[in-house]
Amino acid sequence: MIEKHYDAVVFGGGSAGLAAAVRIAGQGCSVAVLERENELGGILNQCIHNGFGIQRFKEDLTGPEYAERFIEMVEELDNVSIFLETTALEVTHGTPHSVFAYSKRYGVIKIECRAIVLAMGCRERNRGNIGIPGTRPAGVFTAGLAQRLINIDGYIPGRRAVILGSGDIGLIMARRLTWVGVEVLGVIEIQGYPSGLTRNIVQCLNDFNIPLYLSHTLSEIRGKDRVTGVTVTPLQDGKTVTAKSFDLDCDTILLSVGLIPDNELSRKFGVSLNPETGGPFVDAGLMSSVPGVFACGNVLHVHDLVDYVSEESERCASFVVEYLNGTYNPLLHHPIVSGANVKYVIPNKYLPGMTNRFYLRSLIVKNKAELVISLEGEPLKRKNLAHVQPSEMVSFSLDEQDLSRGSESREKKLEVSIY
Amino acid sequence: MKNNIYDVAVVGAGVVGASIARKLSAYACDTVILEKEWDVSFGVTKTNSGIIHGGFHYPTSTLKGRLEVLGNIMFDRLQQELHFPFRRCGILAAAFTIEEMKTIEKMYMQGVENKVIGLELCNRDRIHSLEPKLNPDVVGGLHAPSGGVIEPYHFVFSLIESAKKNGVELRTRFKVVKAEKRKGHFLIQAENGESLRARYLVNAAGLYADEVSAIFNAEHLQIKPLKGQEFLLDRNAAGLPGKVIFPVPSIVSKGILVIPTPEGTCMVGPTAIEQKDKEDLSTSQSNFATVFHSARRLIPKISERDIITSFAGLRPTLKGNDFYIAISEKQPELIQVAGIQSPGLTAAPAIGEYVKDLLKKAGLVLTERPDYDPFVDEIPRIRKLSPYEADALVQKEPAYGEIICRCESVSEAEIVSAIRQGHTTMDGIKFYTRAQMGRCQGGFCSYKILKILQRETGMSIEEITKRGLGSNLITDRVGGLAVKDPAAAPTGTEEVK
Incomplete structure (x- = not known):
């Protein structure tokens, strides 16, 4: 069995893994990137639409273009080893951590390293997770799978489609399907508001006259072998109004009903997971409960924009380098917790004496909301937010000055709320 | 395609047909197995709960009671030969009251009478030590260490592979629609126009055993489907038990069970709902609450959040609720194997033996094949x-x-x-x-x-299809469909706001 040693191993060669690898290697540490697919870039490769990089590069790029920027950076570094078509199946934490990586080319490689970056991204929620009643025919696809089939493989999964869920992938796919000649009969959204970005509602549905059924659900799938239709039922006060149900004759159903951080490997490391995000609990340096195991990108929590994934992953990488240099001290970190109307805040700890960046999700939909960060009930910082809703991530920073205000207190637990 | 006359045609490649065909493959006997679907085990077997029962539910005065006990003990050897996922993890039946304990005692006595080995009555401490995830309110129960779990479809794949290796011919997409009695044989015709001839026929057609019986002018049977819906839970589910957990059964069914599958996932179900349609495998949300309520009563940590998928299957039930396995009184060369509902999977190997003996009785001469090889190669996983x-x-x-x-x-x-x-x-x-x-x-x-x-x-x-005719996955290639409104196509200069 081939054995290899690196300072750090990055699991996943998508947007998070690439950004982390570039930053770690840029600081002179050796890095291995393990990627399951036959090319780097991850899900970006199938996102051939534009809208990427506006924050990060101040340019409007497609997914593959955005990925290419990082791929070029990583390929210029000679202390990064890329393992394509390689899957890590067995891992153990310790000093060093060990990873068994499987590939056709090398067999099983045993890799030892001091730091791990979890960057496996997320997976799609599927029919089973949401329990749509009815038959179980061919023709039910998750939106991301359909996107892959069309954009990379060139296969069209059907001719008349209904999309469940107004998440961004669902909206993008409504437009994509229309462009390849599939009739999109409608997008069904269980909530009273769309869960994708507003720009996608406009550009992907409104521009093509595709109806968006808010507060509706799919109450039945029909068809023995292939989908022949669905029943759509409106919801009122959370209850189905069966009398107002209507049928749509379609042969295809796309599900865009949410993403789940893909943490199977994290579990094998023994990382403790946060039920709110589906990802690991992390301290201010994005290190998990297992020393030396870090997490960033969609495996940590699902992001709206890849630009944020890159930012978070680079930030994570800087701490990985500190860890490798022996200057990382998790004992200095203090907790930050979700208060009123907040689903989660990431990271779960902050570090006084530096600028800390946080991402959070709101539980409520509200215009002119206020973000309040408090210490022992005393507001430390306030920020006005024009609009909040669960599907749009909120970010904020606390700098050294903000954090010094409460430094007299012994209890250093921060709480973040939205009012 | 053969021009000769087969000795035996088995209709149905579910666990029953496959067990019979595999048994016959040990003899110098020209056997063909006919399956209407595109693959074997795609009917009733596919959605079976996968339990190897412990032999305490039915008296040996019933055929199914006898065959269950006989079948159970045959699985160890079968696994050595065929390498399907199977684990004797044991079965627990959990009682919540003194009254339920009385039923448990009856089940225990039944099992002892059936000569089941290892059965034990458990007090509260014993049952909780056997399964620490049980509801603390469970007062006691029955432990059947000989019970277990199996992957039913995988079992059938292995049986068929072994049968084929020993000369049995498999014909899929062969839906029997017409049959004629000719001189010394049946002429059997399929929907797709194919036909073949066989001297003896075994009707193991599951849900359609009544229709096949009618096609061959044999007994009038009426198979009634009894739907069972199951929920499959993630292997990380906190509620995954070490043993199969039964409640105390009702008259209609064995109740909602919690099943650790042999590959490490968890299954909750099945429901028992009578219906007419043999094709309707739809799942419903209406019984969802009841299923999880019942399962959580047994193991409180069972959670809906762990659901991977849900599916439904149909049990082929016959009036009287016992198996009907006999030489047809109207067609002496036809063996009826109908009404094989629970514990049919457990009984299947014994049904294979039993049907072989009936074929002999019906006049088929069976001599053992000297080159019979019961082993199939184990594929590394x-x-x-x-x-x-x-x-x-x-x-x-x-x-x-x-x-x-x-x-x-x-x-x-x-x-x-x-x-x-x-x-x-x-x-x-x-x-x-x-x-x-x-x-x-x-x-x-x-x-x-x-x-x-x-x-x-x-x-x-x-x-390429999901499971056969009509279940195609991909309809077209990109560029192959006309775009209705070309004006809507991208110009390439779109502004992003």
Whole structure:
């Protein structure tokens, strides 16, 4: 069995893994990137639409273009080893951590390293997770799978489609399907508001006259072998109004009903997971409960924009380098917790004496909301937010000055709320 | 296609038909097994709960009671020969009251009378030590260590593989629609126009045993489907027990069970709902609450959040609720094997023996084949190997190093084996390898499997189906569909706000 040693191993060669690898290697540490697919870039490769990089590069790029920027950076570094078509199946934490990586080319490689970056991204929620009643025919696809089939493989999964869920992938796919000649009969959204970005509602549905059924659900799938239709039922006060149900004759159903951080490997490391995000609990340096195991990108929590994934992953990488240099001290970190109307805040700890960046999700939909960060009930910082809703991530920073205000207190637990 | 006359045609390649065919393959007997679906085990067997029952539910005055006990003890040897996933994890029946304990005692006595080995009555401490996840309110129960779990479809795949290896011919997509009694044989015609001749017929057609019986002018049977819906939970589910957990049964069914599958996931169900339609496999949300309420009563940690998928199957029930396995009184060369509902899977190996004896009684001469080989090759499964064993294997066969299904750790080589064994639908591959069966339900692997299927079979992408005729997955290629409103197509200069 081939054995290899690196300072750090990055699991996943998508947007998070690439950004982390570039930053770690840029600081002179050796890095291995393990990627399951036959090319780097991850899900970006199938996102051939534009809208990427506006924050990060101040340019409007497609997914593959955005990925290419990082791929070029990583390929210029000679202390990064890329393992394509390689899957890590067995891992153990310790000093060093060990990873068994499987590939056709090398067999099983045993890799030892001091730091791990979890960057496996997320997976799609599927029919089973949401329990749509009815038959179980061919023709039910998750939106991301359909996107892959069309954009990379060139296969069209059907001719008349209904999309469940107004998440961004669902909206993008409504437009994509229309462009390849599939009739999109409608997008069904269980909530009273769309869960994708507003720009996608406009550009992907409104521009093509595709109806968006808010507060509706799919109450039945029909068809023995292939989908022949669905029943759509409106919801009122959370209850189905069966009398107002209507049928749509379609042969295809796309599900865009949410993403789940893909943490199977994290579990094998023994990382403790946060039920709110589906990802690991992390301290201010994005290190998990297992020393030396870090997490960033969609495996940590699902992001709206890849630009944020890159930012978070680079930030994570800087701490990985500190860890490798022996200057990382998790004992200095203090907790930050979700208060009123907040689903989660990431990271779960902050570090006084530096600028800390946080991402959070709101539980409520509200215009002119206020973000309040408090210490022992005393507001430390306030920020006005024009609009909040669960599907749009909120970010904020606390700098050294903000954090010094409460430094007299012994209890250093921060709480973040939205009012 | 053969021109000769088969000695035996078995109609139905479910667990019953496959067990019979495999039994006959030990004899110098020209056997053909006929299946209307595109793959074997795609009917009743596919959705079976996969329990090898403990022999305490039915008296041996019933045929199913006798065959269950006989069948149970045959599985160890079968597994050694055929390598299907099977584990004697044991069964617990949990009682919540003194009254329920009385029923438990009756079940115990029944089991003892049936000569089941190892049965024990448990007090509160004993049952909780056997299964620490049980509801603390459980006061006691029954432990049947001989009970277990199996992958039913995999069992059938192995039986068929073994039968084929010993000369049995399998004909899929062969839906029997017409039969005539000729001189000394039946002429059997399929919907697709094919036909063949056989001297003896075994009707193991599951839900359609009544229709097959009618086609052969034999007994008037009426099979009534009894729907059972199951929920499959993630292998990480906190409620996953070590043993199969039963409640105290009702008159209609054995109740809602919590089942640890042999591959490490968890199943909750089945429901028992009578219906008329033999094709209706739809799932419903209405019984969802009841199922989880019942399951949580047994194991409080069972959670809806762990659901991977839900599916429904139909049990083929017959009036009287016992198995009907007999030489037809109207067609002395036809053996009826009908009404095989629970515990049919457990009984299947014994049904194979029993039907072989009935065929003899009906006049078929059976002599043992000297070259009979009961063993099939065990296909390596990457998830079962240590990294060092896996490395050695990949060095010999690189395709074992390419992990196609990340949720269940299935390699490309295993997918290729499935295809070479004749499993050329997406569901066939799923049941053979477990790829697409895990938590992502094919989201990350199905596009890879589509590619391998095309490469290995030469099928075009449009020909690939989920489970046979009409269940095609891909309709067109990009560029192959007319775009209705070309004005709506992208100009390439779109502004993003």
